[in-house]
Amino acid sequence: LEVLSLVGSLERFSKHPLAGAILKAIQAEKAVSHDASKISEPPGQGMQGTVTGHSVQITSRKKLIKQQPDLETQLPPQAGGLECVILIDDQYAGIYRFRDTPRTDGQSFISHLSPRHQIQKTMLVSGDRESEVRYLAEQVGIENVYFSQSPEQKLEIVNAETSQANTIFVGDGINDAPALVAATVGMAFGQNSDVTTEAADVIVMDSSLQKIDEFLHISRRMRRIALQSAIGGMILSMFGMLLAAAGYLPPVAGAISQEVIDVLAVLNALRVAMPPKALTDFNPDHRP
Template identity: 35%
Template sequence: MPVDRRALLALPLLGLAAGLLAAGSGADSSIYYALGTLPVLAVLLVEMVRSLRAGILGLDAIAALAMAAGLALGEPLAANIVGLMYALGQFLEDYAHRRAGAEMTALMARQPRSVMRHEACGLVEIPIESVASGDLLLIPRGAILPVDGTLASDLAVLDTAALTGEPMPVRYRHGETLLSGCGNAGETFDLRATTDARASTYARIMDIVRDAAESRAPMSRLADRWSLVFLVITLVLAGGAWIVTGEARRALAVLVIATPCPLILAVPVALLAGLSRAAKLGLLVKSAAVLESLARIRVLVTDKTGTLTLGSPAISEIAGDAEALRMGASLDQATQHPVARALVAAARERGLVLATPEDVREVPGEGLEGRVGGRQVAVGGARWIAELAGAEPPSLPAHDIPPGSIRCAIALDGKPAATLLLHDPPRSEAREVVDALRRGGVERIVLASGDALEPVEAMARHIGADAAHARQTPASKVVLVESERQNGPVLMLGDGLNDAPALASADVGLAVGTRGAAAAQAADAVLLADNLRPLVAAHRAARHARDIALQSALAGIGLSAIGMLAAAFGYLAPVEGALLQQGIDAAVVLNALRALKD
């Protein structure tokens, strides 16, 4: 059964108060100090046994030794202060975890438990677990969207702040995609579910939150190893002081000032605070280890389309006839890729009647193949189509290609039929974010895209990249990430299925937005907003949290070491040492909580 940290803190505090009152009236105070200490010692011994069964021995052993030695050597006040110090440390750590996890807990508290579904007999309230793709759901004013879906009504006004940080309500039209976790800030509307509750955007975010809250960073594991070294040093120093001087009270003074070690408090508290801060800024980090890695990033490898661009291209030029466009757009109905959506939109704007595609096969990073109306159709990058057809697709008028432009082509029955130029404008914040990352310690920027060389080079010039690699396949992006690791830890930034392997192979893989399920699943962190600016603030928060963790741990260990030496040479009595260490431990935990702020 979990121990109530408040009750554990109250017992030695009451014992101390009763003992001081007794001492002031001339009565024996020892019994009160001892009674306040024994329950804490008992709880600590039980927790030590559990830890030993799990193969863990930490600095709690010093606290137990200090309390037991204080009682045995006639220093019950020192033992009581150690017990109070241990209970206070546990209380502060518990408070820090609850305070640091407040942003994540707020996300989890928003999860709806039930929803109204349209059925033949009318509206029926069902558990959220019963929602299936295709269900028509009623979303009343103020309700949280339980699953992802498309708007079945004419208009919806959503509060997206919990997912994107956008403070103003956002208006959506019929047929647009709505993400779970947003709140209905307008009138009641109908939602056509496209996922069940388990596969929704919000559910994936909750999984990330839970994993992050339970994770431990390499720095925390290193702190554990340092803790064991510190334990050995403490026992040697305490034993040496006793042997050399013959004074057991000196050994006790060394033990009490070494209890507990700031390492086991400061590091996890600071990193968890950093996770919470990043979540508040709009970057959901999957673990404390990822947060620590993010603070050490030196190389950024980034995708282009949908990552540095808006991901909503429109056709600006076409070399080919309407039939080629109709056939290509018909095939592209089978995917939600931004370029495919642009082709479909262009065909419909021209009044072309689209057919149903069959036997569709997607080649990640290249394009689609399939049959439309009995004809073999392929749509993808111009280079890929040229390789498939054995001939170059029709030429576009020669001119400078603006940043963010994409050249794709269509083949019919194995022959090039059309070439299209689509313009996908760069995000307004792209150059600003790259410059800010450079100022934050990122030394090298590399652009990696499956697009042709011209638009990739144009985008590289726009953001000031150090290198640009065009016509990248998913496999070649992985190779690129691995090769760039020689320049330092690598952050991979992407948004699509073709980026997933590279996201998984990088030191930190970061998916932009929540539209790409595969990218979000492979990534170590997810930008909740479809905007790059939170990355800069979260990178700064990660570095801030790591610096504070190191600062708190090293300062706490340094002060403790000075106090231990002073105690070994007889300059600190056991009670004085216990009071000093209590102040040190409280200070490092409170300092670690600074990671919650800029």
């Protein structure tokens, strides 16, 4: 309980998604929170700080073994799920294990992307270890899987994919910020981090997959209306110029016609402000 209290005192300042699970455990166990100082959470490097005079570090098994190889023998065997290693005063204090579960509508959303939005390739790029990432990918139907990826590696993957086609990257943590900037469209779930919020082009406030579907429909509709106004206006203008060149459209009538064309283009563009009957066709309850 004391370890949980120390870790929780640090995690309440974290933006990592797993911090919420630890804070819930503190509430359930009624552990006491303490003041924390010297807090540091570099992207992809875990978290550390000082709590009641103790140095507390939260890191991964891989990074711990790299930093202190002699501690490897003290660690229990790896098991399924996510884990973080706790060090107190540079001594191994325990491991917290988490089991991630996909969203209930995750599989139906992934299967919805290709036929409805022409998404040709879906990838799961994560900093978690292979067993957990592959487990989640199988649950939602994603075949292209990248695991144990650092923020720099995520950036490389997104840059490579964006050089071949337009990309959408959806992330929710500080580690995703570089990839969010590099993607054609970066979408952030929630406001877990100011860095992520600044890096993203789109912010989904309530972390809903249905909101992503709405955004895709809205953006496609806006693009279609914009093209209609621009291309339609140019075609009508060219037709008017041909009539004027052939002598069928005098100057005054031509000027009036051009103004009418401009007004029609603007009126068509204003249709964007008129919401359609439905902003999404994604049914979260549908199971492929």
